[in-house]
Amino acid sequence: MIRSKSPFGDHTQKYWDRRYDLFAKWDEGVETDAVGLFSVKPERFALEIGKLLEGDVILDAFCGIGGSAIGFARCGKRVIALDIDRDRLSMARRNAEIYGVSERIAFIHDDVTQAYPRLAFDAVHIDPPWGGPDYAKKERFGWEDFSPNPLPLVRRAISAGVAVAVGLPANFSKDALGELPAETVLRESRDATRVLFKTAYYPPVA
Numbered sequence: 001m002i003r004s005k006s007p008f009g010d011h012t013q014k015y016w017d018r019r020y021d022l023f024a025k026w027d028e029g030v031e032t033d034a035v036g037l038f039s040v041k042p043e044r045f046a047l048e049i050g051k052l053l054e055g056d057v058i059l060d061a062f063c064g065i066g067g068s069a070i071g072f073a074r075c076g077k078r079v080i081a082l083d084i085d086r087d088r089l090s091m092a093r094r095n096a097e098i099y100g101v102s103e104r105i106a107f108i109h110d111d112v113t114q115a116y117p118r119l120a121f122d123a124v125h126i127d128p129p130w131g132g133p134d135y136a137k138k139e140r141f142g143w144e145d146f147s148p149n150p151l152p153l154v155r156r157a158i159s160a161g162v163a164v165a166v167g168l169p170a171n172f173s174k175d176a177l178g179e180l181p182a183e184t185v186l187r188e189s190r191d192a193t194r195v196l197f198k199t200a201y202y203p204p205v206a
Helices: 012-017 034-039 043-052 067-074 086-098 112-118 134-137 151-159
Strands: 057-060 078-083 105-109 123-126 163-169 183-191 195-203
Touching: 012 034, 034 086, 043 067, 043 183, 043 195, 057 067, 057 183, 067 086, 078 086, 078 123, 086 105, 086 195, 123 151, 151 183
Parallel strands: 057 078, 057 123, 078 105, 123 163
Antiparallel strands: 163 195, 183 195
């Protein structure tokens, strides 16, 4: 098969090469931009998180182009998908239509820190931007390296009794994990050779 060149530049080529892992229905018109391409969860991991998160309604706090929200909806959840970028939110809606789950997702253009008090949900998926592909060059990735820092939102959700899943880079600091309750469970998501990212769950999941 002839290798297709990424339309977003050479720095995104490795993500473009894995686009069918991101969305199996890529060729049916999946929409993205460069940021969406390197930040979206691969489809199989979005489904895994959706199956593990407790509750019927999930808030996807930083939905981007919708990979996680789509996975959660495919697991039978109702989803509230928030993003501050109107264009990516539109892409997420289109991508959800391709998967036939758009009716299970409410797409809201807002800042989660502002919208949070107005929303009702059972669980929250928190996976804010990691600062682009260069995040992997950091020896230690901590809460302050996210944009924005999600720790106040995580603490707020836990204190309210909401189930939480927090997306963390593979190089996330073990010391920083101490900011989460001791019962928190950390699960690794891997490809054949390495850890791609981690997810911290509270309450614990099997």
